[in-house]
Amino acid sequence: MSTPPFLALLDPSGSTLLPSLALLGPVLIPAALVRAALPTLPSQATYYVQAENSSEDLISFLDNGAQKIVVSLQQLQELGGQVPKERLILKLAEEELTTAKDLVQQVSSMYLVSSQPHTTKSLGLKGVEVFVQNDTAKPAELLELIRTSRPATYVIPTENLAASPQTTSTHLSITEAFLAPIISDRPDGLFPTIVSSSSHSIKPLGLVYSSKESVSEAILTQKGVYQSRKHGLWRKGETSGAVQELVSVKTDCDSDALVFEVVQHGSGFCHLPQSTCFGNFTGISKLEDTLRSRLESAPEGSYTKRLFTDEKLLRSKIMEEAEELCDATTKEEVAFEAADLVYFALARCISKGVSLKDVEKALDSKSLKITRRKGDAKPKWEEKINGGDKEVKADSKPTEPIPKSFPEVDESRIKMRNVVLSKLNKEENKKLLLRPVLNSLAMIDKVKPIVERVRKEGDDGLKAMTKQFDKAELSSNVMLPPFATPDEDQLPPDVKAAIDVAYNNVKTFHTAQAEKEPLIVETMPGVQCSRFVRPIARVGIYVPGGTAILPSTAIMLGVPAQVAGCKTIVLATPPRPDGSISPEVLYVAKLVGVTCILKAGGAQAVGAMAYGTEEVPKVDKIFGPGNQWVTAAKMLVQNDTDALVAIDMPAGPSEVLVIADHTANPVFVASDLLSQAEHGTDSQVVLVGISLTPKLLEEIEEQIDIQAKALPRVAIAREAIKKSVIVLVDSQKEAIEFSNEYAPEHLILHLEDAVKAVDGIENAGSVFVGAFSPESCGDYASGTNHTLPTNGFARQFSGVNTLSFQKHITSQLVSSDGLRVLGPSVVRLAEREGLEAHANAVRVRLAVLDK
Structure with a gap:
């Protein structure tokens, strides 16, 4: 039988320990404190109610979410079999043990208050779970009792517990109490640990290892912390941003393996592009992820988008599919129609922010109810079944065609339209060359307030918008070198090797583009003209990010800036919710010599680079792709003479x-x-x-x-x-x-x-x-570079290259003999244009030469 290592008896002063205690198993709450304690418990927490001194309706505690209640002998008799024995714990004093043996058929658990250490065997109780409360033992003694008393479970009042890594003379460490009975059969003392998602209960995320140190930190911080066999403590998401909120920690039946239930954020748990280390989610879990993605990105006018925005359509589909499920007869038909109903029901849930885990919690909550309502249908549905509803007919047709089954399995052919060029007239040919119309002026109007806020409020405005748009609260807008190289847990060796290949190839090609020597031409005897290159001193490179990882864009913009010799390279990319930057982009930033990482995205990042802040260096040219907000902001700042900033090129859809x-x-x-x-x-x-x-x-x-x-x-x-x-x-x-x-x-x-x-x-x-x-x-x-002109601008623009990050300067050297030959032509042209000062600058020199 698997039990938590201890129960926490909540007293009024112990409410601060609830978040940590709730991770480890059921929390025992006195009936008098239930109403006060429940709002502070995590939503997923399991709790028991200590009701043996309560005169309240005991069944109401079970109906309202308590998994079990602790009752006195008298209360057990008063309940008279109304409550399943699995929901009852009988609390007894030591002198009542003889009675307890006669009551084992009526309860699932016994709760003994004793000054002596006990085990299930020593108590002579078989087939029941035993909880022991020893009020005389000191913290160190309690720790030993917990370690040696399995399978009895010790109950420890919260007044004797502390959220600390070690036990003291006055308080027992929560983490040490949890770890005390856990054993390891591995030479390195580590515990195999299954990591599961709190939102996907079907398939685990992966298998890792834990140590007593990592478990202790995980409980105290309520984060996913594990033990890497190569690198020590592994705080999941510390550099990648894919952090985990710890929901619960459990042991298996033998107390030699752990299960961590987590809420996974960021790019996920596995380093490969898949949902879990055991492959992608399937079935309902996959459908949930798909629908959540569709809610965010389904195109306007698409069927899926209509499901989320048209309440009447979704309502009619749910009722339609429910009726079809009821009419199905064969196994195949029932499965098919049930799948349809699940799809539309889950679409309803997702549209209202409800996850499958929320549904499971509701099911668990319903299963805890003792009081049940009458098991008949509501009157209006009984009337429908009995033929009283004349409006709903089996052969009724919807007013507009509604696709059957899932839109995601639309089997209609995906096909491009065909045209024969020779059969098109001039106007039709012209239309083929058109791209979507981009309303640049309207977008510029939208980004103006964002850019202006950065300009006026500087770093404070930038931080506020990063919190608003990227959900990241930053102490600083920037990261400065040296940048640490991510370890293997954050950046697997094969990914690092792929980045190195790309970096070396792009650098080789862009180095070859650089002009090695000035261009020198003698246009006529004594007149020497030259052209040489200099890097643009300060450049900004925008790398779209956040949930996406785009090291390729960082390479394509960072390498030519590095090769060109730019002194200041500001890499702007949206941070993750915890304020971190993806390890892939961080690694590239180190390779290409980025001098400042700006943790911001969108128009606000463009504004910060264009005008500069106390933290963010002002740049002279901004490069990089982005959405329409980024593009509009780039167009806005390049036309502002106060910004004095250039951009790489206009951008449109790929x-x-x-x-x-x-x-x-x-x-x-x-x-x-x-x-x-x-x-x-x-x-x-x-x-x-x-x-x-x-x-x-x-x-x-x-x-x-x-x-x-x-x-x-x-x-x-x-x-x-x-x-x-x-x-x-x-x-x-x-x-x-x-x-x-x-x-x-x-x-x-x-x-x-x-x-x-x-x-x-x-x-x-x-x-x-x-x-x-x-x-x-x-x-x-x-x-070659992947930052290229779109929208037909390839007629006028080159793709980004080394010269994009440089400028040409010309010079001329005219000797005295050269001026004697060239000067008269210059004077004549200046006189013709009416610019006498220009002409005079040559005349005075010729006069000296003629002496």
């Missing part, structure tokens, strides 16, 4: 154009199109097909459908593909001409001679040449 001929592999082509489609519903995806046979075109379309439906972000990809197009042309020349007009961010060439085709490319952010050059390589690690 886009790809793929040119494919008869040699193209349909699997590769589809994967390239979808790699952009999953970015967002506004992503721009275009396939230009050169004389594709109907069979090849069908294979490409089939692969788009198959691969899209296998993506976790299938709903986003589906919406993007709906607005995407396959443009069919007759020749490679026609395809390249269309591409040059479109000027895509990413251009991928699936052509028989892709290398030769590059000669014809005039407008593109970056070109991916051949079947084995996926855009993903350029996004991460081949060496």
Whole structure:
């Protein structure tokens, strides 16, 4: 039988210990203090009520959430079998033990007050749980009793307990009391520890190890703290931000293994991109995560979005599916209809902020009730079943079509529309080249107050907005070097190695772009002109973050700044709720020599870098992608002469154009199109097909459908593909001409001679040449930069490169002989423009030379 190591008898002075005690098992509360104590208990806490001196209705305590009640002998007799014995603990004095043996069939547990140490065996009680309260033992003696008295459980008043790591002469340490009976059969003394999610009870998050030191700290801090076999104490999320709130600590039946129930924050528990160390969640847990994600990101107008916003639609679906479940007869039908009902019922829960764990708590609460209502249906439903409701008919049709079953398993084909370029008129051709209209002026108006607040309030305003938008309360807005290298628990070796590969490749390519020597030209005898580069002294690089981890963007912006020789590099990225920065980005920041990390995101980060604060250095140019708020803020500050700041380029939704001929592999082509489609519903995806046979075109379309439906972000990809197009042309020349007009961010060439085709490319952010050059390589690690012009700006802008972080300065050296030759032409042109001072500056020098 598994029991907590001790129960805490709550006295009025012990309420401060409740959070720690509630982690370890049921808390015993005197009936007189229940109403005062319950509001201070964590919502998930289990409690018993000590009612043996209470005249109140004992069953009401059980109905209102108490798992068990401690009763006197008289109260047990008065209850007369109304309460299941599993809910009753009988409290006796030592002299009443003889009576107790006759009552073991009526209760599940005995509670003995004794001055002597006892075990279940010594008491002669079998088949019942035994609690012992020894009021004469000192703290150290109690600790030994707890260690040796298993399976009896010792009850310790809170006045004798302390939330401290060690027992003193006057108080028993809560953590030592919990750890006392736990044993380890491992040579290193560690305890295998299963970590489970308090919101997903079906599958554990992972298996780790605990030590007495880690358990003690976990209980005292109420955080997930474990023992790494290589690195000592492992405080989960200390650098990654993926912290854990500790909900409970339990032992197994043999007291040699632990279970930590936690609330997991941030990117998750496993270092791999999966829900748990044992794979992803399935079934209802997976559905819960999916619906929560859809609540945040479902596109406007989509069916899922309507479920969350249209109360009447969701209400009608729940009632419809409930009726269909009642009408189902076969095993398969019942399972199918039950799944539908669960889906829509859970959508209702998620829309109201209710989790599966909340539902489980409600079920547990209902199971604790002793008093039950009459088990019949409410009158209006009895009337429906008996045919009294004439409005609801079996063959009634909804006023608008409502999809059957889950929208997430929509099996309709994911398909791009097709057009033949030669059949389009001039206007239709022009429309193909258009991107979504971005209302820049409206967004700039929205970000103005944010930027202005940073400008006026400085660091205080920035902290306030970081708390408001990123839910992080910071003592400082910045982190300064030296930055610690994350250990293996935060940054696994394979991830670190991948970052190193990307960093080295990008650095190699961007180093080659740097101009090694000044350009020197003698334009005429005695006149020497030159041009040389200098780094932009202070640059800001924006790395979108928060819940996302984007070390690739930090590399793509940090490396060219490093190679260019920028003296001040401010890396801005949103912090996690605990104020930390992801270890991946932190590691890159150290590699590229970042001089300041600004823990802020959005328009407020742009404003801080543009104008500077006491903590944040002002920069001269801001780089980096971001959402429409970031883009609008960049556009705002670049046009403010007080800011004196430049930006890299205007930004819009990500886009790809793929040119494919008869040699193209349909699997590769589809994967390239979808790699952009999953970015967002506004992503721009275009396939230009050169004389594709109907069979090849069908294979490409089939692969788009198959691969899209296998993506976790299938709903986003589906919406993007709906607005995407396959443009069919007759020749490679026609395809390249269309591409040059479109000027895509990413251009991928699936052509028989892709290398030769590059000669014809005039407008593109970056070109991916051949079947084995996926855009993903350029996004991460081949060496080229992934910060590229979108929205057709590839006609005017280059992608970010080393020269983006530098400026050119020209100089001229004119000798006396050179001025004699050049001077008369300068004088004549200045006179022609009416600028006599310009002309005079040359005349006075020529006059000296003529003497």
